[in-house]
Amino acid sequence: DIQMTQSPSSLSASVGDRITITCRTSETISSNLNWYQQKPGRAPKVLIYAASSLQSGVPSRFSGSGSGTDFTLTISGLQPEDFATYYCQQTYGTPPFTFGPGTKVEI
């Protein structure tokens, strides 16, 4: 199965900051990488699909890049509502569709 790592596991930032989260996979997955945001007590929400495509309705301050095994999520101009936990997920080929361990973004 494809293994996922994320870094950092947590970070502290301020409103207006630009932050970058990294996701690495154990095998090449082309661009089959998604990013989700999760807030406490809520289900995850899709932000980015296919590594760099913005999900409908998601603010343009979120962006994604990468292919192969290395991917990044960037938030340009953090807003108060962006403080949450972010997960990457690979959907390459057939299941299992693995999630990363998460990055908690704190004030």
Added chain:
Amino acid sequence: EVQLVESGGGLVKPGESLRLSCVASGFTFSSYSMNWVRQAPGKGPEWVSSISSSGYISYTDSVKGRFTISRDNAKHSVFLQMDSPRGDDSAVYYCARLDSNTWTFDSWGQGTRVTVSS
């Protein structure tokens, strides 16, 4: 509006059984792959099982032989039969739809909590 509503969670003893249900509305249920994803306290989401629109089934290794996924398209429902649950199966279980255009889990239910304890 797409809606997924899970039910059936609760406290179950190790080795007993539990059946989770998810009722869908707002989309053509039979056309979508449906999934169960769980999340233990303080952990990331873990994909558990999927059943495609054509009935192809997959499981994560840790539940193979113990959990069974099924669907009833007439009732717009997907189920997860949990047999011989263990403590490490304790989690919030979410039903999630796979969007085959974006290959994302684009819609999720609110989750149902399962606690396995004697």
